[in-house]
Amino acid sequence: MPVNRRITLAARPVGHPQESDFALDEVDVSSPEAGEVLVRVLWTSVDPYQRGRMSEAKSYAPSLQVGDVITAQSVGHVVESNDRRFSVGDLAVGQLGWQEYATARAGTVRPVPEELDPQTLALHAVGMTGLTAYFGLFDVGKPRAGDTVVVSCAAGAVGQIAGQLAKIAGCRAVGIAGGPEKARDLIELYGYDAAIDYKNDGVAEALRGERVDVYFDNVGGEISQAVHRRLNLGARIVICGQVSQYNAERPELSFHPGLLIMFRARMEGFLVFDYAHRYDEAARKLAHWVASGKIRWREHVTDGLENAPRAFIGMLNGENRGKALVKVAERAE
Template sequence: MQKSIQLKKRPVGTPTLEDFNQVDVAIPEPSEGEVLVRTVYISVDPYLRGRMNEGKSYVPPFQLNDVISSGVVGQVETSKSEHFSEGDVVIGTLGWQEYNLANEKTIRKIDHTQAPASAYLSILGMTGLTAYFGLLDIGKPQAGEMVVVSGAAGAVGSVVGQLAKIKGARVVGIVGSDEKANLIKNKFGFDEAINYKTENVGDALAKVCPNGIDVYFENVGGEIGDAVFPLLNNFARIPVCGAISAYNKSSADIGPRVQGYLIKTSSLMQGFTVGNYAPRFKEGADALAEWLKEGKLTYEETITEGFDHTIDAFLDLFKGANVGKAIVKVSDIQQ
């Protein structure tokens, strides 16, 4: 038997432990073309909150009393696939459980000797790719421009800031603590940091962006996003990656209307998901890996030890407890 985490009921507002069930289920046996994967790392991400609601979105909602899934790095225990051998380290979208049955077409091998296996869930995985395509395809920062990033100490935001610096832009990050402010400046190279819990974001932005804002990478929404719009320059670009401030609201998030600002400045505001760029994932991963190897990129991970703490790690996302990518370590890679 193995442990598995299921969605017990659809959360109302911020999720709680009572919305989940940890149950024991049988370890499956692979059939032809399948492998049994032992979970090593589980990715916990804010977007999973949206999948816990019923209704149409860009990905189907989780079903009640069914296993929750996300990015998982694991090691092949048993293989009935000619493409995978026992001991291979793989990545895919798999269940929050200790073992997963995977079709050979739904996983891929990773080389954990070139970078830590967990990095394939962060800087070399979906979060790194989200930053890469969102900023460079939509934001298009130019040398000398002003880029502002909300959620700047998170898995996506921290990479966005570094990519903007690589492109020669000046970068301001908005974070929720002085510790994170110091981190994004000292480790990730942001030029300025604003602590939204202790500063008036609009006033602080006006001070550090005296010539306006050219690119705003949106991870948070709400009042933080509202503070940016009056400072937009002509032809500003706003990639909308997330709106975590509203994920746990039970009613529509109402705020200032943005249309006037966009019209006056001829600005582009575009929502996206990383899945839009699936045909170009190799391009993004290769570029990120090269910058990482050159020392132009670095990353942070908040790793929670133990499968039994997976739900806690997910709930901590909504408390701002993580720095960089939030990951749960379930087991070790066997050499």
């Protein structure tokens, strides 16, 4: 059997992660048991939620322990199967981690349709970030045609899809991103109606003429404070992420509960995993919108599993343009 290279947690990050917080090691690959598949990972994902899993703070999922493989959505092909649902050569996506080979229960991974092109879409627009945008916007935000939808971290993997879904729903989409290039992407690539560069523009001033019906919050902090002051009556605030707080030793409060009374607003957090029974429904719609050109996307690719920590740190620093992915291997013919 081949050797499995993997990236593990070497130390819990204090503040901003460092490359020294990760380790590259090698272990033997073992054959899958009954009901399992062995997957050769081809692509793996880099996402903000991984920072929370490295902390010991109580959260919605167990913390990684020092020595654990870094959790991540990955796409790969099945090289050995002990479950009738998968055959050798099938493409699969699941929480397979930053590693070259992963053994998983067959029920915890999903097949990737061969017609999906490129198949890395299963890691973003038609994968977990697309599903997050879909359920967060439509089920929690409940947009109505004519609403104004504001999305923070709008050029990120979830934000770029959320804004395009808002447009599909007949809404005005306003995106907040960092830097002039990302602000241009919001308009020219993702079809937002307006873009705010929070690094160079005052967010509160830029929103002065807006009345926000749905706020899709990926970031928290000062940006969210500015948006909250522009809520419309009956606004819905979707709490998807709080990326500005993930490296903070003491997160800052970004919301005054009295605003919910003033604007008769609703604030709700959600986890995409709660909608697992509807993944197929949403994935079909997302794939259709991608194929028809209604959803556009961009990937930011880093080559080599050993460079996953660097890609992760860069993503947290906002260095990526598009969905951050790591290419682990070529698919064997």
